[in-house]
Amino acid sequence: MSKMEEIVEEVITGNVDGVAELAQELVDEGTNPSEIIKNGLVAGMDIVGARFKKNEMFVPEVLIAAKAMHAGMDIVKPLLTEGESSSAAxxxxxxxxxxxxxxxxxxxxxxxxxxxxxxxxxxxxxxxxxxxxxxxxxxxxxxxxxxxxxxxxxxxxxxxxxxxxxxxxxxxxxxxxxxxxxxxxxxxxxxxxxxxxxxxxxxxxxxxxx
Amino acid sequence: MIIIGELINTSREGLEEAVKNRDVEFIQDLAKQQEEAGADYIDVNCGTLLKEEVEAMEWLVKTVQEVVDVPLCIDSPNPKALKRGLEVHEGKALVNSISAEEDRFTETLEILKEHDARVVALTMDDEGMPKSAEDRIRVGKKLIEDLTAAGIAEADIFVDPIINPIGTDQQVGQYILDAIAEIANEYSDVHITCGLSNISHGLPQRHLLNRTFVTLAMGRGLDSAIIDPLDPKIMALVTAAETLLGHDQYCANYIQASKSGKLDV
The missing domain is CATH 3.40.50.280 (Cobalamin-binding domain)
Known part of the structure; x- marks a missing residue:
C-alpha cells in the first residue's frame, strides 16, 4: 500500500497520530502538499461521507475521522504556496x-x-x-x-x-x-x-x- | 411514570398529510391506540404546517378529545398555537413548552395564567442550549422559581433537561443524569420529563440506547417521558423499573401487566 493509500485508510479509521505522521513523511519525501490534501485527506473523508450516508459509519466515527483529517491538515496547510487553496470553497x-x-x-x-x-x-x-x-x-x-x-x-x-x-x-x-x-x-x-x-x-x- | 405519547406529530412521515386532509379516522385511531397502550397524555404537534398551524391545532385538539379520556399535551414553540389549543381543550392540558428564553417565557407564561394548565419547562435560556450538568441545573431551578413565583404549582411543572446526542458528546448522558438527580432531590413535587430518542441520534440500534437510558434516568428521578407508547419493549421496561424503584405497591402493576401479556416482549 502506498503512503497515500495508507493516509486515506488512517483518516477513515480516525487514527489522529497516524495521519499526522504519514502527512509529515509524505511532506519530507517531497510530495506536493495540495496532492496530500486532495488524494489523501479529503479522499479519506469522501469515503467516510459515503459510508455515513449508507449507515455503515456513525456520527462519532465521522467526528474522529474529521479530527484525524485536521491533524493532517495542520501539517500540510502551512506549506501551500500562495494562490493554492486547501479548500474546495x-x-x-x-x-x-x-x-x-x-x-x-x-x-x-x-x-x-x-x-x-x-x-x-x-x-x-x-x-x-x-x-x-x-x-x-x-x-x-x-x-x-x-x-x-x-x-x-x-x-x-x-x-x-x-x-x-x-x-x-x-x-x-x-x-x-x-x-x-x-x-x-x-x-x-x-x-x-x-x-x-x-x-x-x-x-x-x-x-x-x- | 407519566407517559406522553409522541406519535401525533406532523414531522413524522404521513402525519402532515393526515392533518392537512383532516383525516379524522386516522388521527383518532392513533390517539386511541396510544391511550390503550398506557399514555397519560396524547401529544399533538402540527408545527410543520407553519401558517396553518393554529387552525390545525384547534382541529387536532377537538378531534383527539372526541375519542380519548386522557388530557392532551399541546406541543408547539408558537404561543399562538398553544393559546388556540388551550382554548378548545377540555380539562387540564400539558403545555409543551416554555423555556427561560426571555421572550418565550413571558409570552408563554401569560397564556398559562389564562388557562389552568401544566407545563414542560426546557432548560435553555438566551445563552443557548445547555452543555454541562450545571447549565441544566441552573436554568431548571430558575424556571421552577420563576414559574412558582407566578403562581404555577410545583406539581404542574415538568422540567425537561434537554437531551443531546451521546454520539456528539460522550459525557452528555452523565450530565443529564446528574441534572435530573439534583432537580428531583431539591424539588420533590416537580416532575422531570424528556424527549428521549434524541440521545441515540446518529448511532446504530437506537432502540437499545433509548430503552437503557430511560431506565438509568428513572433511577435518578425521571418520572415522565415523551415516547412511543406503542413500543411494547420500552413500556415493559418502564413497568419493571417502576416496580424496582418502589413505586408499585405489592408489585400489583407488574403482576397485572404480566397477566395481560404486556411483558411478553
Missing part, C-alpha cells in the same frame, strides 16, 4: 435569528469541513443583517442556514430577502436545513438547496461549486 454556517439549537448545524459544519470546505461558523441566533455583513466580509461561495423551530423558519426567508436587498444574493448559493425544513419550504423561500443531513449538504455544496 468557503461556506458560512449559522442558525437563524431566534434559534439557539445548534446540534444539527454543528454536525453539518463538521461534515463540510471534512469534505474539504473552509467553514466559517457564525454560531447561533444570527440576524439577517449579520448574515449580510458576514457575506460582505468573508465573500463565501455558499451560506448554510439552520433552524430547528417552526417559529424561526420565517427568519430564513428574511435572511434571503436581506441578501437580495443588499445586492449580494447572486454572489452566494443558499442552502437550508433543520428538522422542520423541507424541500417545499426551500423552494418557497427561493433557497438554492435543501439538505436533510450533513452528507446531503456536502453533496449539494459540491454541486454548487462545480
Amino acid at each position: 468557503t461556506v458560512i454556517m449559522a442558525t437563524v435569528e431566534g434559534d439557539l439549537h445548534d446540534i444539527g448545524k454543528n454536525l453539518v459544519a463538521m461534515m463540510l469541513e471534512g469534505a474539504g470546505f473552509e467553514v466559517i461558523d457564525l454560531g447561533v441566533d444570527i440576524s439577517a443583517d449579520e448574515f449580510v455583513e458576514a457575506v460582505k466580509e468573508h465573500q463565501p461561495d455558499i451560506i448554510g442556514l439552520s433552524a430547528l423551530l417552526t417559529t424561526t423558519m420565517p427568519a430564513m426567508e428574511e435572511t434571503i430577502k436581506s441578501l437580495e436587498e443588499a445586492g449580494v444574493r447572486d454572489q452566494v448559493k443558499v442552502m437550508v436545513g433543520g428538522a422542520p425544513v423541507s424541500q417545499e419550504f426551500a423552494d418557497e423561500i427561493d433557497a438554492d438547496g435543501y439538505a436533510a443531513d450533513g452528507s446531503t449538504a456536502t453533496e449539494i455544496a459540491r454541486e454548487f461549486v462545480n
Whole structure:
C-alpha cells in the first residue's frame, strides 16, 4: 500500500497520530502538499461521507475521522504556496435569528469541513443583517442556514430577502436545513438547496461549486 | 411514570398529510391506540404546517378529545398555537413548552395564567442550549422559581433537561443524569420529563440506547417521558423499573401487566 493509500485508510479509521505522521513523511519525501490534501485527506473523508450516508459509519466515527483529517491538515496547510487553496470553497454556517439549537448545524459544519470546505461558523441566533455583513466580509461561495423551530423558519426567508436587498444574493448559493425544513419550504423561500443531513449538504455544496 | 405519547406529530412521515386532509379516522385511531397502550397524555404537534398551524391545532385538539379520556399535551414553540389549543381543550392540558428564553417565557407564561394548565419547562435560556450538568441545573431551578413565583404549582411543572446526542458528546448522558438527580432531590413535587430518542441520534440500534437510558434516568428521578407508547419493549421496561424503584405497591402493576401479556416482549 502506498503512503497515500495508507493516509486515506488512517483518516477513515480516525487514527489522529497516524495521519499526522504519514502527512509529515509524505511532506519530507517531497510530495506536493495540495496532492496530500486532495488524494489523501479529503479522499479519506469522501469515503467516510459515503459510508455515513449508507449507515455503515456513525456520527462519532465521522467526528474522529474529521479530527484525524485536521491533524493532517495542520501539517500540510502551512506549506501551500500562495494562490493554492486547501479548500474546495468557503461556506458560512449559522442558525437563524431566534434559534439557539445548534446540534444539527454543528454536525453539518463538521461534515463540510471534512469534505474539504473552509467553514466559517457564525454560531447561533444570527440576524439577517449579520448574515449580510458576514457575506460582505468573508465573500463565501455558499451560506448554510439552520433552524430547528417552526417559529424561526420565517427568519430564513428574511435572511434571503436581506441578501437580495443588499445586492449580494447572486454572489452566494443558499442552502437550508433543520428538522422542520423541507424541500417545499426551500423552494418557497427561493433557497438554492435543501439538505436533510450533513452528507446531503456536502453533496449539494459540491454541486454548487462545480 | 407519566407517559406522553409522541406519535401525533406532523414531522413524522404521513402525519402532515393526515392533518392537512383532516383525516379524522386516522388521527383518532392513533390517539386511541396510544391511550390503550398506557399514555397519560396524547401529544399533538402540527408545527410543520407553519401558517396553518393554529387552525390545525384547534382541529387536532377537538378531534383527539372526541375519542380519548386522557388530557392532551399541546406541543408547539408558537404561543399562538398553544393559546388556540388551550382554548378548545377540555380539562387540564400539558403545555409543551416554555423555556427561560426571555421572550418565550413571558409570552408563554401569560397564556398559562389564562388557562389552568401544566407545563414542560426546557432548560435553555438566551445563552443557548445547555452543555454541562450545571447549565441544566441552573436554568431548571430558575424556571421552577420563576414559574412558582407566578403562581404555577410545583406539581404542574415538568422540567425537561434537554437531551443531546451521546454520539456528539460522550459525557452528555452523565450530565443529564446528574441534572435530573439534583432537580428531583431539591424539588420533590416537580416532575422531570424528556424527549428521549434524541440521545441515540446518529448511532446504530437506537432502540437499545433509548430503552437503557430511560431506565438509568428513572433511577435518578425521571418520572415522565415523551415516547412511543406503542413500543411494547420500552413500556415493559418502564413497568419493571417502576416496580424496582418502589413505586408499585405489592408489585400489583407488574403482576397485572404480566397477566395481560404486556411483558411478553
